[in-house]
Amino acid sequence: MNYLDNETKQPVSDAVEQTTTLSRTQIKDEKGNVIGYGTVSEDGHSYTLNNDWTIDKNGWVAQVSPDETAKGYKETPHFEDGKDASTVAADTPSVTDPQDVTVNVFYDHDTTPVTPDKPGHGLTHDDLNKDVTRTINYVDTTGAAVNGAPDGKSTYTQTAHFTRTAIVDKVNDKLLGYDINGDGSVDISPDAGDFAWKSTDANLPAVTSKAPSEVGYDSVDTPVVQATTVAYNSEPINVTVTYSKNAQQGSFQIHYIDEDNNNAILHQDTVSGKIGDSVTYSTADQIQLWESKGYVLDQDGYTTQTTVNEDNNGKTYIVSFKHGRKNGTTETLVPTETIHFQYADGTKAADDVHGNAGDFKFTRTPIIDTVTGQIVDPGTWNKESYTFDDGQKNVKVINGYVADKATMVTRLQLQLT
Ligand SMILES: [Ca+2]
Numbered sequence: 001m002n003y004l005d006n007e008t009k010q011p012v013s014d015a016v017e018q019t020t021t022l023s024r025t026q027i028k029d030e031k032g033n034v035i036g037y038g039t040v041s042e043d044g045h046s047y048t049l050n051n052d053w054t055i056d057k058n059g060w061v062a063q064v065s066p067d068e069t070a071k072g073y074k075e076t077p078h079f080e081d082g083k084d085a086s087t088v089a090a091d092t093p094s095v096t097d098p099q100d101v102t103v104n105v106f107y108d109h110d111t112t113p114v115t116p117d118k119p120g121h122g123l124t125h126d127d128l129n130k131d132v133t134r135t136i137n138y139v140d141t142t143g144a145a146v147n148g149a150p151d152g153k154s155t156y157t158q159t160a161h162f163t164r165t166a167i168v169d170k171v172n173d174k175l176l177g178y179d180i181n182g183d184g185s186v187d188i189s190p191d192a193g194d195f196a197w198k199s200t201d202a203n204l205p206a207v208t209s210k211a212p213s214e215v216g217y218d219s220v221d222t223p224v225v226q227a228t229t230v231a232y233n234s235e236p237i238n239v240t241v242t243y244s245k246n247a248q249q250g251s252f253q254i255h256y257i258d259e260d261n262n263n264a265i266l267h268q269d270t271v272s273g274k275i276g277d278s279v280t281y282s283t284a285d286q287i288q289l290w291e292s293k294g295y296v297l298d299q300d301g302y303t304t305q306t307t308v309n310e311d312n313n314g315k316t317y318i319v320s321f322k323h324g325r326k327n328g329t330t331e332t333l334v335p336t337e338t339i340h341f342q343y344a345d346g347t348k349a350a351d352d353v354h355g356n357a358g359d360f361k362f363t364r365t366p367i368i369d370t371v372t373g374q375i376v377d378p379g380t381w382n383k384e385s386y387t388f389d390d391g392q393k394n395v396k397v398i399n400g401y402v403a404d405k406a407t408m409v410t411r412l413q414l415q416l417t
Pocket of ligand 1: 179
C-alpha cells in the first residue's frame, strides 16, 4: 500500500507491505519427471492433478490507512476512483495466476480558515487586519492644544477596524482565498482579496466639540465634526478644530527723544491693531528726518515687531538722538603793538608808535550745535602766547625830558581769550 499526496503524488508516509505465501505440491513419476501439480492420495498410489495454488493464512488482511490529519491532510483518504480508502480491504491473490498487487491510497489536502484574531500559516496580523483612523486635534489660533475633545483631551481618535478571514492549504500554507460567509470555504480568490475586508465600525460617528466657554475661548470653528464612513483603503483622516478668542485691541508706541534737551519728545508714533494682527513699522524714515535736521542717532531702541501681541501691548520703544556738532567760521586775529609817549602828568608827549606782529595770525574755530546753530564752544586760539620780535624801538627824544625807558625791549604777553 502506497500512501500518497493527491496533489504531488509523493509519499505521505511509508508504504506498508503485506506478504502472503502460496504453495502447491509438485508430482513426479518414479523416474523423477515432473508430471504436474496436484494431490497425492493418502496411500500414495494415486494422485489428482490440480495446478491451483493454496494460500496460507487466508491471504492479505484488511489494512487501516494511517491518520495523516496532523500533516494537514483530510481525515479520509481515497482510492484512485475516489472511493473511501480508510481501510484497504482484505484480499487474496489469484490461485490460478498470483501476482503482486499495489494499492495506492490518496490523501487530499485539508484547508483551514485563518481568522484575524489568530494569524498563522504564513499570514501576519496585518494581512488580516487593517485599521483606518480619524484623528481630531483641538487647538487655538496659536496652535496650542485645547482640551476640546468629548473626553476632555486635546486629541480624539476614532478607529475603524477591517478584518478578513483567509482559507489556506493546511499542508503547505498556500493561500487559497477568503471566506466571507463564515462557512470555512473559499468565497473570494486571493487576487480579489481586497473585497474580503469587512468592518462593523466603518461608520465613524459625529464628534461634538466642547463648547468654547467650557475651555476658555469665545468661539470654535467646528462645533461638530460630522459622521463619516471610511473604507478599508481610506487614508488616515486628520481634522483640526480651532478655538479662538475675540480679538482685543493692543498698541505700542515709538518715542523719538532729544537727549540734549532733557529727553524732549521730538516725535511719537502709535502702532495699534487687534492682538495678533500683523504690523509693519520701521524707524528708518523718522531717523532720516531727524538726522536731516542736525540730530545724530544715539540708540534705536525699537526692535522689529511683526504683530501686535501680548508682549508689546502698551510698550514704548525709545529712539534717542543727540545734537550734532560742526565747526563754525574760523576767527582770525592779527595782534598789534602800540607805544604811547606821555609826560609824567599823563599828557601826550608824542604820537603813538605802532609795532606789528609781522605775518603772524591767531586763529580759533568755534563749535556749533547743528540743531540750534548756537556756539557751544568758542574754540581755542592756535597760540597761547607770542613774543613780538620787533618790539625793540628807539624812544623818541623830546628836549627837556628824560625817558624812563631809553629802549623798549618789550616782551608782551598777549593774553588772547
Ligand atoms: Ca465561504
